[in-house]
Amino acid sequence: MHEQPDFAHPILLPERIATQPETEEAVYPADPGAAPWRHGDLRDRAAAIAAVLRAVGVGRGDVVAILLPRVPDLVAGALAAWWVGACYLPVDPACPPQRLRFMLEDAAVAAVLTDPVAVPLAAELPDGVAVVDLTGVEPAPHPPARHRPHARDLAYVIYTSGSTGRPKGVAVEHGSLAGLTDAYLAATKLGPGERTSHLAGLAFDATVWETWPALAAGAALHLAPEPVRTDAPALLEWFAAIGITVAFVPTPVSERIMALPDPAELALRVLVTGGDRLRSRPLPGHPYAVWNAYGPTEATVAVTMGEVTPAGPLPPPVGHPLAEARLSLVDADGEPVGPGQVGELLVGGAPVARGYLNRPALTAAAFLPDPRPGVEGGRVYRTGDLMRRDEHGEYAFVGRADRQVQIRGNRVELSEVEVGMLRTPGVANAVAAVRPAASGEQVLIGYVVPAADADRDGLTDRVADVVRAELPAYMVPTSWLLVDSVPLTANGKVDVAALPLPDVGGAAPVDALEEFIAGVWASVLGVEPSRHDNFFDLGGHSLVAGQVTGRIGSAFDLDIPGRAMFDAQTVADLAELVRDRHPAPDELTEIARIHLMVDALSPDEVGELLSRQDSGTDATN
């Protein structure tokens, strides 16, 4: 016998959405004044687009790319693809053109649904690919018959980056999507008349569970305006204004929301989070429950979910397996690990994707025979994620099997470092990352986002003290940086590459002010200093110190005594000192830039510049 429970969902998403009452609200555009699309509108629009798709020859098993911003046609376009038996591939119009073209070609799409803005992006596609500008699609008086999908027809394709360069399209079947929908609805209890949000990155698989369970349950889907998506306070205000009751919010933004006070009229009752490692718990007293979810795209968005309460271990676990997911933890030989032991997570059951689109070898390498007894011919997806199962049966993420962070020979779990950082009062957010230093050596860096009311002075020292008290020395970051916010990728994950690198010995001046100061040093010392070189180590002494401070003081209209050089012995420190004393520190780099420019001019050029300024033309502006 073959395993039966895999596709026990006879009612697939297209059927469930088709049976919603016509007058039920379905999708609200992001524009606050716009009228909602009711299920009847959505169906008519899907039928009209389906007629166009059919006319250009799109049929069962084809892939239809959806290249649109966050508009209701995202949903209508996907329904239209299903209508003709095809699956949809969501593509973010903000995606770099090269990657976009790669995906459309790799997926061998039959059609691209788009708008006038994105039409040029879809240009240069191979012959035979229909580019459909949806603004020109008219209602269809005689739409084609709606395809009734098989549980193993593809529902969607989502591209993932993977660790080895070339993106790959994960192909997910309708049966898997139906299972996910039930699991999401069981956890969130989302029902008719409720309001939920659509805010995940457009090409990220979280949009799958933002969209389809809501429409299958008769809840209204509200498309989020772009500016609020990643801005936690603005997002909370938007939730309150709209009356959102259930929302998925990617992990880094959820962490911020959980630490914020709630607007009085907030109707939110379930906050679902996922996409990254959750490192904190909600403050007590929120009106909403927090559900943490985990899952690879290859196993249909999520395979575990668990409620995260204010009290409990950090980082919080990722929860219990969803109904259809068969999880196991195995060692390097593929043998099950003992209770409480760390193993690589294998996912079996209905969530397992068909594989990577048009990539047989890659699929065979990642989707393996399911070794569990009693399962015949089943497949498991190797997640590459290391997990442990706690005494309550909840899974806890430990790390990546293929990305063990090694520092000086020790394995370091970055989330453990971050948890320690976040425990320090005055820290709003924290990221630990391993980055190459100027020397090429990998160093552990702690990035600290101060809370709005925090005392920034000495904050990183206090964070370091907390981490040092909790963790072994090799897990304590060797460089600390204050950052105003944590940069996120389009998919809402921490964008480590966009974080600044620490200054290390030999670093060049970072701005015009430091460059100017370094220039003054060079003129009295005869050597070009780095921003961390010590003035006295380079041969400076108290007599020339007065010259340096005098020239810098007159350049910025400040009175800086020579002894200040003993307080600020490097270019970086001296720049800091100037900033502290100047009445308008924000203007300092601009003033320094003008000085540098003037210093570089010949006397004739200076004269010309001055005469131009006299005549009212500000050449420097």
Next chain:
Amino acid sequence: MDETVFRVVRNHEEQYSIWPADRELPAGWTPDGTEGTRQECLDHIDRVWTDMRPLSLRRAMEAAR
């Protein structure tokens, strides 16, 4: 280099995968006769697995024609 010998295997849906030759093959999977290094097996799969639709779907599609 990993010297493990793998087998190319196939299930009832005619989906391909690989499995170490010295480990007991899970039920419902049949060797297709190819053995070799992991890469040799994967290269073979790239050549022979030309239609990735599960067999049950292919049959349903043929029946619907």
